[in-house]
Amino acid sequence: MSSPFHAGQYATLLATGLRLSLTGNRRADAGGGIGEGGGNGASGADASLGEDGSRHLLGAAYGLTLSTIVSSILFQNAAPPEFLIVTLSLAMIFTATTMVGELAGGLFHPLDLAVLGPLPVSGFTRFAARFTELMAMLLILTLNLNLVPAVLFAFLTGGGVIAVLFFLATAFCASLFTGGLCLVLYIVLARFMSAARFEGAMLYINIFITLGVLGLLVNIGALIQWGALGSESGGNGWLYLFPPAWFSGMALVLLGLPVAVEAALPRVLVALAVAVVPLLAAALRSERLLQSLGGGNRRGRRRSSSPGRIMRLFERLFVTPRERAAFEFTAINLARDHGFRMKAYPILGIPIMMMTMSLFESEEPLFYLVMLHLMNIYLPLILAFLPFGDHFQGGWIFNALPAEAPQRFAMGAEKAFIYRIMLPLIVLNAAILSAIWSPWIGLLNALYASLVGLFLVGIRFRTLRCYPFSREFRGVITQDVMGVFMAGIPILGGLALLQYSTIDSPTLLLGQIVLMVGLHWLRYDALARKREDSDDKGGSDPGAVPDREVESANKRTAGTV
Amino acid sequence: MVIRLDTITKTYGTKTALDQVSLEVEPGQVIGYLGPNGAGKTTTVKILTAVLEPDSGRVEVCGFDPMRHPLEVKKRVGYVPEVAALYESMTPVEYGRFVGRMHRLGEHLLERRLDAFLQIFGLHENRHEPIAAFSKGMKQKTLILTALLHNPPLVILDEPLNGLDANAALLLKEIIASLARKGRTVFYCSHLLDVVERVCHRVVILKAGRILIDGSVDEVRSRSHTDTIEQAFSQLTSSTDWAGLADEFIALLDEEGAP
Numbered sequence: 001m002s003s004p005f006h007a008g009q010y011a012t013l014l015a016t017g018l019r020l021s022l023t024g025n026r027r028a029d030a031g032g033g034i035g036e037g038g039g040n041g042a043s044g045a046d047a048s049l050g051e052d053g054s055r056h057l058l059g060a061a062y063g064l065t066l067s068t069i070v071s072s073i074l075f076q077n078a079a080p081p082e083f084l085i086v087t088l089s090l091a092m093i094f095t096a097t098t099m100v101g102e103l104a105g106g107l108f109h110p111l112d113l114a115v116l117g118p119l120p121v122s123g124f125t126r127f128a129a130r131f132t133e134l135m136a137m138l139l140i141l142t143l144n145l146n147l148v149p150a151v152l153f154a155f156l157t158g159g160g161v162i163a164v165l166f167f168l169a170t171a172f173c174a175s176l177f178t179g180g181l182c183l184v185l186y187i188v189l190a191r192f193m194s195a196a197r198f199e200g201a202m203l204y205i206n207i208f209i210t211l212g213v214l215g216l217l218v219n220i221g222a223l224i225q226w227g228a229l230g231s232e233s234g235g236n237g238w239l240y241l242f243p244p245a246w247f248s249g250m251a252l253v254l255l256g257l258p259v260a261v262e263a264a265l266p267r268v269l270v271a272l273a274v275a276v277v278p279l280l281a282a283a284l285r286s287e288r289l290l291q292s293l294g295g296g297n298r299r300g301r302r303r304s305s306s307p308g309r310i311m312r313l314f315e316r317l318f319v320t321p322r323e324r325a326a327f328e329f330t331a332i333n334l335a336r337d338h339g340f341r342m343k344a345y346p347i348l349g350i351p352i353m354m355m356t357m358s359l360f361e362s363e364e365p366l367f368y369l370v371m372l373h374l375m376n377i378y379l380p381l382i383l384a385f386l387p388f389g390d391h392f393q394g395g396w397i398f399n400a401l402p403a404e405a406p407q408r409f410a411m412g413a414e415k416a417f418i419y420r421i422m423l424p425l426i427v428l429n430a431a432i433l434s435a436i437w438s439p440w441i442g443l444l445n446a447l448y449a450s451l452v453g454l455f456l457v458g459i460r461f462r463t464l465r466c467y468p469f470s471r472e473f474r475g476v477i478t479q480d481v482m483g484v485f486m487a488g489i490p491i492l493g494g495l496a497l498l499q500y501s502t503i504d505s506p507t508l509l510l511g512q513i514v515l516m517v518g519l520h521w522l523r524y525d526a527l528a529r530k531r532e533d534s535d536d537k538g539g540s541d542p543g544a545v546p547d548r549e550v551e552s553a554n555k556r557t558a559g560t561v
Numbered sequence: 562m563v564i565r566l567d568t569i570t571k572t573y574g575t576k577t578a579l580d581q582v583s584l585e586v587e588p589g590q591v592i593g594y595l596g597p598n599g600a601g602k603t604t605t606v607k608i609l610t611a612v613l614e615p616d617s618g619r620v621e622v623c624g625f626d627p628m629r630h631p632l633e634v635k636k637r638v639g640y641v642p643e644v645a646a647l648y649e650s651m652t653p654v655e656y657g658r659f660v661g662r663m664h665r666l667g668e669h670l671l672e673r674r675l676d677a678f679l680q681i682f683g684l685h686e687n688r689h690e691p692i693a694a695f696s697k698g699m700k701q702k703t704l705i706l707t708a709l710l711h712n713p714p715l716v717i718l719d720e721p722l723n724g725l726d727a728n729a730a731l732l733l734k735e736i737i738a739s740l741a742r743k744g745r746t747v748f749y750c751s752h753l754l755d756v757v758e759r760v761c762h763r764v765v766i767l768k769a770g771r772i773l774i775d776g777s778v779d780e781v782r783s784r785s786h787t788d789t790i791e792q793a794f795s796q797l798t799s800s801t802d803w804a805g806l807a808d809e810f811i812a813l814l815d816e817e818g819a820p
Contacts, residue, residue: 332655337650394647399611
């Protein structure tokens, strides 16, 4: 019988795990052996550590920038308690996002079952290595998110190096707590869910967390106000319902700053217990969790393979038979690709959440219009995720099929994007705006904004250089996206103002909508005709043949099955 | 000719993958394309499927140059790659529809064929489940049936029996034989030499980018003075004493002792 802990195995596992985590190759199981299909980037064989590493670097830079901006604002406006509570909140939420998305999965990664399962490695050794790896990553994350706030906090309190150290120690405790909570989430969900559903649940949890970050940023002012009240009166009881307040209390106690100690300390102890207990539970249940996630019956949820009624209606109205393959392929994957949803939905949720939250504060009409057009600016950013898919290795099929060039495949894909992403947005925006204005005005304004956004989407699709969901995700902050983004801001700003000028004149707005529908119709018509011309001449695709020849070839072979 | 390769050369940097390879394949032939790892089999397949361009030489697939008329070639080729990578969030029906529509099959024909193929390959019960939930064999069946949906005159199979159970393998071998009888050409790459011997009319053995032997199964056996294709392959592609090597391997294990 093998011993429960083996130091040599632990060191090897830890070193390998850290290297994979830092270079972003944890998902390397998906990348191997697909060189056979080759071409059009539909291969993960060319994955390199450097490029994957840059994704983490980008995330780290984002976290550092965010924490620097927020803490700089607070440094000028807030007292130490408020400074602590807001910066810790931000760091905890950011940590939770990273944990849910990247780190916690490492503890129970199904690959471990496949790779380490047949090897004589005890569950405890494996968990110890993965846990240490997680702690190391949490430490790096904590330093990245809290170093600038810690230094500013030291200046704010005049506490010097001690204040920096106490701040960082508190922040690490907060990270441990966040990690513990995420593990609880994993344990509970993995206990009751299949691997497929588990992934879905993680997606929505991540979206809620991301929206939580936004909620925090939007309400910084309100938090400062609450915190200030608390510091004056020795602590606002209900404020301690929020975990960040427990840890800000801890830092204040450590630094000897005024705080309601009797309120803060018990909660700090509870927080630390909450952080430790799930980790112990996870250690004890490690193997069973791993098996429930990675092994066993992975029978998928049965789906209807026929398009739903609304999709069929949309197809019948707007999609030509030539575009149908691209339309259905893109629509199906837009709805089911976990990676795409994980990246795109939170981005879309931001302006929606801002609009919804502002309903309680009765903003100026211009605010809602700006939010509508902010969504339009986000659309090309979401589109930048379109080439990447969880099952990108399947992209070899575009090499084997008589697939049209990506730009021409894009027409069907664009309509799928309209159906899956933009149509629900129109309905949602119309519903929100109807709560402010009349349903008719709400619908008109939502429609107008979407038609404007469609121009941007159209431009982005024309520049599509690869097939949807056919590449491995490596980050999308590319020059062309930023170009569309930067060019889009003044244009959309102008259009928002134009829309604002017609806010009291629905007829004028309706006229503009009709005009834009006409322009879009002309655009699609021109593209379709250009494509047909290209087909008849042999066009840009040298091998293209007229439809009738293919149809007759199909008829000739129809009776042979 | 369905396939015509005329003195094809392809290099990757300093490595020559194909060196002056010439080959002609007629309709109705099942050709076994064999070779050790790195012999140039996959490079040939990539050239035939218009993925790679040769450095020199002429290629013709179903009467078209794959580089000048890639879509024409792709319309006439059904390709099953060695690795079963599929869009796994789709169901086999959805994936089949996508492939069929890209081949511009009529909707009725596509639905009829897809339904029948799923029945034949034993996937009908699972037709509404995501491919992600499939076993390796089920994924391989999905790949095979979608590659044949458009009834291509040339079928390229790269290790098609990967993951298939015995019954499915038997079915595929029968399908290959029937395709050949119907005048379809099958280009069969495999390391399962006994299967190649039973299924193929003609065998081509490749080594280091050059064709070593090309002929019918009987011709290859008689020219190499062996009883089986496996023996012929071993004799032509390697001078290694496999039995001696295996003994050496076992001796090394004994040296370390049992765990």
